[in-house]
Amino acid sequence: MRLSLLFASVLLTAACQRNVNVTTPTDAPTSGNVNGNTTPAPTSTNTVDLNRGPEAAFDTTARPAWLNARIQKLMAQKKQNPPTQIFRYRYDNQVVYYESAACCDQFSTLYNAKGQVMCQPDGGITGKGDGNCPNFNKNKTEEKLVWQDPRQ
Template sequence: MRLPLFVAAASLAALLSTACNRGVSVNTPTDPPVSGSVNGNDTPNPTSANTTDLRASATAAFDTTARPKWLADRIQYHLAEPKQNPAVQITRYSYKGQVVYYETLGCCDQFSNLYNQQGKMLCHPEGGLTGRGDGQCPDFDKNKTGETLVWRDPR
């Protein structure tokens, strides 16, 4: 029983050492060909840096127009607190003919908040143990329009 295992291990070691000793070179399309020219024109070297950056922008584009004072104070409150995961964000909507601000709060059964333009709490559309909020505005998700991101915790 030990002999086949020993033979298999020795064979694997020999195979790996052979594979590792092979020289592998990688050429990119912008390298000049080794033998002069290939069929047609050579691929030219890039003339400028990449213009596409696939990383997310470090700062999001927030709508800072006409933020009520109570909302600016609320943002400062969040910045003074430890960062939550997921990050707190505030979005402006139109709901039942008025401007409202929807505030998401961190994780795990916390209520989201919906404020009117004067900063009065209207309801908790989501969160809690059921995930359905406090039941005071069950149609918010269906009837909200005009979504505009106002602020997301950048930390």
């Protein structure tokens, strides 16, 4: 036991004495490229904006009355984490509305333009929903964020 502790101590000491320095270049290379045409030159300026951008712009055009009522019902409930989102898509040549699930193994819901539930395209234990619209994620188009719970 004592021998293994001594061996570990020697290894640790040897590793710490190597004084490995890690540097990141901050000057652009003279050619303007780093190893080819696809890699951008490094930059010395901060490329991460820590300030949050503007709030998401919701598409409120022609929201059906049933959808406004659904939003009011969601606002009356306890807020979810992650926040509930509603998207409008074109699917099977019709306008549909997708309501995200609150969490985990819960089903999301897909409504037709009249507010009738069409299916639950994802969620559940398998993550594949109820199986009634298995091609939704592959065939949906024209995504527009209609609403997201604004409560923080």
